[in-house]
Amino acid sequence: MSLDGAVEMREDPPAGNGNGNGAVTVAPPTGRPSYGNRRLRLNPNTEHKPERYDDLEAELDPSIFRSLERHLPPSMLEAPRDSKVQFMKEIIARYLSDGERTRVQRHKEYRQKIMSAYQPLHKELYNVHPTTFFVPSFVKAINENTEESFRNIMSEPSPKVYTFAMLQPTFCELLLDEVENFERWVDAVKFKIMRPNTMNKYGAVLDDFGLEAMLNKLMEEFICPISKVFFPEVGGSTLDSHHGFVVEYGKDKDVELGFHVDDSEVTLNICLGKQFSGGELFFRGVRCDKHVNSETQPEEIFDYSHVPGQAVLHRGRHRHGARATTSGHRINLLLWCRRSKSMLQQLTDDKELLCCRMYFFSMAVCSECFLKLAGNLFPLFSIPDKASIITL
Numbered sequence: 120m121s122l123d124g125a126v127e128m129r130e131d132p133p134a135g136n137g138n139g140n141g142a143v144t145v146a147p148p149t150g151r152p153s154y155g156n157r158r159l160r161l162n163p164n165t166e167h168k169p170e171r172y173d174d175l176e177a178e179l180d181p182s183i184f185r186s187l188e189r190h191l192p193p194s195m196l197e198a199p200r201d202s203k204v205q206f207m208k209e210i211i212a213r214y215l216s217d218g219e220r221t222r223v224q225r226h227k228e229y230r231q232k233i234m235s236a237y238q239p240l241h242k243e244l245y246n247v248h249p250t251t252f253f254v255p256s257f258v259k260a261i262n263e264n265t266e267e268s269f270r271n272i273m274s275e276p277s278p279k280v281y282t283f284a285m286l287q288p289t290f291c292e293l294l295l296d297e298v299e300n301f302e303r304w305v306d307a308v309k310f311k312i313m314r315p316n317t318m319n320k321y322g323a324v325l326d327d328f329g330l331e332a333m334l335n336k337l338m339e340e341f342i343c344p345i346s347k348v349f350f351p352e353v354g355g356s357t358l359d360s361h362h363g364f365v366v367e368y369g370k371d372k373d374v375e376l377g378f379h380v381d382d383s384e385v386t387l388n389i390c391l392g393k394q395f396s397g398g399e400l401f402f403r404g405v406r407c408d409k410h411v412n413s414e415t416q417p418e419e420i421f422d423y424s425h426v427p428g429q430a431v432l433h434r435g436r437h438r439h440g441a442r443a444t445t446s447g448h449r450i451n452l453l454l455w456c457r458r459s460k461s462m463l464q465q466l467t468d469d470k471e472l473l474c475c476r477m478y479f480f481s482m483a484v485c486s487e488c489f490l491k492l493a494g495n496l497f498p499l500f501s502i503p504d505k506a507s508i509i510t511l
């Protein structure tokens with residue numbers, strides 16, 4: 120599974136215009152301090168503020184450690200950081216395939232190469248400055264932090280699709296400038312750039328050239344409060360990692376974007392400019408994996424025209440695409456916001472583990488099926504007996 124993979128699918132023709140706490144038992148390694156019960160919590164401790172692991176010389180992204188820390192047994196939460204790291208590395212080592220390990224390592228080296236050589240143009244973009252980044256109505260709504268204050272600035276033109284004015288024009292200009300500067304640098308040093316996801320030939324990952332911390336703060340302090348209210352069903356208040364990038368459409372760029380779902384719980388899509396025509400987003404309803412290609416209902420059809428500075432917030436699994444940008448140049452900022460449940464899922468390609476987790480989250484798997492699967496998963500989860508499963 121790709122960390123950054125959008126899932127493409129066929130567009131549905133009727134659409135109209137064309138297109139419990141389970142646990143992991145890990146035996147305490149000899150010679151190291153014991154922290155009592157060393158079982159991972161199945162459900163993350165959302166009250167716990169994880170440490171930062173940005174300085175870690177590990178092959179994995181620091182966000183994985185941050186996410187996993189919330190699953191640590193209570194007895195370990197206050198342990199020294201090194202012990203937590205060691206413990207988490209041991210767990211991860213069991214479940215990461217060699218292919219995934221290599222991919223993650225390469226990506227880490229790729230980022231290090233950029234960060235050691237790229238000179239940012241607008242340093243003020245690299246930390247969140249609410250009053251220069253955001254329009255006053257958005258700042259006010261976030262400061263008030265109530266459902267009413269959010270609803271005052273938002274429209275919901277179709278169920279679970281929210282639009283609102285968010286970015287200041289000067290911020291958009293500076294960010295566009297920074298992206299151009301990065302792309303010029305990439306050209307000049309003949310660096311092979313990684314594109315945002317499997318569906319784009321153009322665009323750039325903002326996290327790769329230093330904007331990760333800023334975007335993380337933007338997600339935690341400005342998007343989580345909103346998604347807590349509007350997307351509680353996908354853990355809107357516990358979004359804890361992201362993939363931040365820009366997409367570019369127009370002549371000599373990508374033209375359109377096929378029908379897909381995002382690899383995110385919640386997606387923030389903001390138009391940065393410049394002048395363009397076309398490029399409308401089309402939405403066709405939220406679907407789970409199993410029903411991603413099912414028919415669209417008339418009430419699910421919604422088309423949206425991008426306006427610079429304006430944000431669209433939607434479920435990652437809300438099926439959508441973007442029509443051709445017919446003239447000019449359109450650049451959008453995308454923040455795929457994820458929560459640790461899916462980060463944990465990414466530690467393994469083991470579909471059975473996913474089923475097991477889904478069972479715990481009361482989604483899909485029957486108890487017979489779960490018992491069979493759980494047998495394979497030992498020792499990742501301690502297996503409750505059947506009676507306790509049924510009451511889960």
Ligand SMILES: O=C(O)CCC(=O)C(=O)O
Nearest residue numbers: 366376381388441451453
């Ligand atoms: O071009 C757009 O506005 C849509 C982009 C998008 O959906 C994505 O990158 O996931």
Ligand SMILES: [Fe+2]
Nearest residue numbers: 125380381439
């Ligand atoms: Fe998307």
